[in-house]
Amino acid sequence: MHIAVVGLSHRTAPVEVREKLSIAENSIQPSLAALKGNDHVLETAILSTCNRLEIYTVITNPEDGIKAVEDFLSGYSGLSNEELIPHLFSFHHNDAVEHLMKVAAGLDSMVLGEGQILSQVKKMVRLGQENNSLGPILNRLLTQAVSTGKRVRTETNLGTGAVSISSAAVELAQLKLGQSQGNDRLVSLESEKVAVVGAGRMGRLLIQHLQAKGCSSVVLLNRSKERAEALAKDFPELAIQCRLLGDLNDCLSVCSLVFTSTASEQPIIDRSRLDSCKRSSFLRLIDIGVPRNIDSDVSGLKGVESHDVDDLQEVVSRNQEARQQVALQAQGLLQEECRLFLEWWDSLEAVPTINRLRASLESIRSEELQKALSRMGPDFSARERKVVEALSKGIINKILHTPVTSLRAPQSRTDRQNALSVVESIFDLANKKGSD
Ligand SMILES: NC(=O)c1ccc[n+]([C@@H]2O[C@H](COP(=O)([O-])OP(=O)(O)OC[C@H]3O[C@@H](n4cnc5c(N)ncnc54)[C@H](OP(=O)(O)O)[C@@H]3O)[C@@H](O)[C@H]2O)c1
Structure with missing residues (x-):
């Protein structure tokens, strides 16, 4: 038996490839069943986030097992092996264990040390257990990865002051606004007419960071109004105007800065929608959805600047050097956790x-x-x-x-x-x- 992970992440694939391999929660069960249906796959679990899709497996032998996972990924994404394989990584045994510990600790994240990944690893464990796709080996490995993620955050400074995708999105808006004014600093968003599309977890975090960066009012659009209103209640000091998604065009006509963070499988903003809006000002769009909420066809449209999740790298890199030092503190701890798991495996x-x-x-x-x-x-x-x-x-x-x-x-x-x-x-x- 062998442990292996096959997948892709922001390090190996651009968002246009990653979005084809974003497995929504309701597709996890059939995907696990399809993988487990292969004779070479004994145990399996799927980690699907906006920046990565990783399939952890216990396989009979590396060659057939990894091929089975690659074939599944190719079938799921609709990409041929030639298109997909250059973007995939695979790690085997010790390297797979080390990789998972690193991921759970947030050390492989675009935003070093961010906290969301730990809840996503926990979700992988829960879905694997609910769907009986884990056996004793992955159960032990994944559970240990979760406790390693928690340990790293409590025993080192990695979690302290860590940014997140949503705070990086707000920083990108500040940076781009600053650049448009001829400087390279993060400027206040006070003067911007801001909208957030999507009132889920990411929408909530965006609003939190917008408030922290000086925004006093925000339009919040959501498919269902109740969720937007419930979110707005939690921010009594911010003037939040809740609107339905049907009002998106009105919003695009008057706002200067729009964040999109919905779990829609299809783009909700494209060139034809923007063409049909009578826009009064320059429009900056920042999309953290994966699959993307904003179609790539808006690129080059006059009076519009659009950014996707990969563009966050620009602000992330500015903070990364200091955080790399903190990340070193976590390395020893990760090595210890890997050793403990591998000793158990050997035993x-x-x-x-x-x-x-x-x-x-x-x-x-x-x-x-x-x-x-x-x-x-x-x-x-x-x-x-x-x-x-x-x-x-x-x-x-x-x-x-x-x-x-x-x-x-x-x-x-x-x-x-x-x-x-x-x-x-x-x-x-x-x-x-x-x-x-
Ligand atoms: N979670 C993370 O760590 C993370 C990080 C970066 C990026 N992202 C990306 O951000 C997006 C949102 O994630 P989340 O964690 O905030 O999800 P979430 O908490 O499940 O919220 C989903 C949001 O999307 C809306 N939505 C779902 N399907 C829709 C559709 N077909 N059309 C329009 N709106 C729809 C929901 O509206 P209702 O309230 O009406 O259902 C809700 O506002 C995803 O694309 C995700 O990949 C997530």
């Missing part, structure tokens, strides 16, 4: 021998117990029988404790294999049954 090699040893001693114990009890005859009470049975089990467990612990203890592969073959031979386990 699994001892399980079949340990099971056979237990089964062998158990059969001797129960056979000898039956012989002894039959000699005692009916005078022996039920209570006395129980005491003798417990005594025999206790002796076996005490005898097994030290050899089992030492067989499972961290050691080199050769040492473990030597120890296992000694145990197999002295207890003559080769032909004994035990659950593997």
Whole structure:
């Protein structure tokens, strides 16, 4: 058995490729079932976020298992292998474990140390467990990744002052406004007529950051008004005007800065919509949706500047150097967590021998117990029988404790294999049954 991860991220693929491989929550179940349907895939889990799609697997062998995942990704995205494979990465065994720990800690994120990724890793675990696609190995690995993510955030400064995609989006707006005024600083958005489209988690965070950056009023558009109104109630100091998505054109006509953050699978703003609006001012669009909410055909349109999630790299890079130093603090901790998982994984090699040893001693114990009890005859009470049975089990467990612990203890592969073959031979386990 092998652990592997195959996927793509903002590091390997542009948003136009990533959006074809964004697997919405309601498509996770059939996707897990399709992957598990392959004979080479024993366990699997899917991590789908705006910046990455990663498929974690336990596979029978790297070649067939990785090919099975690549074929699934190609089928799902509609991209040919030639178009897709240059954007994919795959890691195997130690490297796959290290990669997951890094992802959960936020060290592989576009915005170093951001917190959203940890809840997305937790969601991967929950969906895997609900859909029975995890077995003992991925369950252990993914659960450990979640606790590693939490540890990194509590035991290092990585989470302190970390920005997020939404705060980077607001910073990008400030930077672009500053650049349009001839300087390279982040300027206040106070004078902007701002709209946010989408009242989900990202919409909420955008509004939070807009308020922090000096915005005093925002138009909030959403498909359903109730959600927008509920969100607005949480920001009593900000004048939030809630509108339905049907009012989008009115909004595009009067606003100067529009953020889009909906989970729509199709673009909600394109060139023809913008052409049909009578715009009164220059319009800056910032789209953090993946799939994108703004069609690429708006590019080059006069009086419009449009940015997608990949453009956030410009502001992220400005903050990255200081955060790299903080990230170094987390590296030692990640190495320790990887080592613990790999030691556990190595110790699994001892399980079949340990099971056979237990089964062998158990059969001797129960056979000898039956012989002894039959000699005692009916005078022996039920209570006395129980005491003798417990005594025999206790002796076996005490005898097994030290050899089992030492067989499972961290050691080199050769040492473990030597120890296992000694145990197999002295207890003559080769032909004994035990659950593997
Ligand atoms: N979560 C993250 O960490 C993260 C980070 C960066 C980017 N993003 C991207 O940001 C977008 C929103 O994510 P989220 O986490 O805020 O999602 P969310 O909490 O589930 O909210 C989804 C939002 O999208 C709206 N929506 C869904 N389907 C729609 C459709 N067909 N047409 C119009 N509106 C629709 C919903 O409107 P209703 O309220 O009416 O349902 C809601 O406002 C996604 O594209 C995601 O990939 C997410």
